[in-house]
Amino acid sequence: MLKRIRTEALNLMNxxxxxxxxxxxxxxxxxxxRSIYDHFSSKVNLIEAVLNEILSDLQVQIQEIVNSQQLNTIDKLSALLTASPKALGxxxxRVIVDIKRKLPEQWNKFEYFFDARWQEIEKIIGLGIQQKQFRTFDMRIVQQIYRGSINELYEYQFLTQSNQTFQNAIAAMTDILIFGFIATDNRQPSN
Incomplete structure (x- = not known):
């Protein structure tokens, strides 16, 4: 029953x-x-439980990606950049904006998660640089590009006007971030 309550609560939140x-x-x-209040003392308590389950799921995914023996460096980077909640959905x-505005303590947990994920992303990029799969660049700029892109892609109007889901938009952004604009056949060696 608890999972059903949390899942349906997330559907309503969305x-x-x-x-x-x-x-x-x-x-x-x-x-x-009353049945719901038997499990959760308040709506805020329920929302926190939903968000905590989502963060827990994401943390497990990140560790699975980082520790995977089946994924190469590029695949790990792509998976880290596009990881999204699977446990409840x-x-x-709209929910992201509400959490930022109305539940700042919960949003701080998400910020902490984003920072921890970024540390894993930096490690994978560093490994890719060592393996000569990635070129050297200023990691601070990449982080700003990534976070700025995420923030802009959260915009509800953009998603609805472009008929995109957030996950599809993140996947497209990740592809551009990792592989760039230039087709592989058209790349010229830099001097």
Whole structure:
């Protein structure tokens, strides 16, 4: 029942932001509000449980990617840059904006996760540079490009106007970030 409550809560969050009510959730689940309050003391407690499960899932994914023996360096980098929640499902851009504005303590947990993920990304890029798969560049600039792109791709209007999901937009951004604009056949060696 707990997983069902969290999953449906995430569905409502993606649809309505964090402004959904416990009554909305109870109706979707076909249970009484009391049934939900038996498991969660408040709506905020429920939202925190959903977000904590998402972060936990992402942390497990990151460790699996980093420790994978099947992925090469480029595949690890791509997987790290595009990792998204699988346990309950993805977060919509609307939820991200709500969390940033209305639940700053929860958003700080996401920021901490992003920082930890970036450290793993830097290690993989460093390994790729050692292996001569990547060229040397200023990592601070790449981090700003990546974080700036993520922030812009969260924009609900952009996603709806371009008929994109956040995951598809991240995948496209990652492909451009890793492989650039120039087709492999057209690359000229630099002097």
């Amino acid at each position: 649809e309505k932001g964090i402004n959904f009510t416990i009554a909305d959730l109870a109706k979707q689940l076909g249970v009484s509000k 993805p977060l919509s851009s």
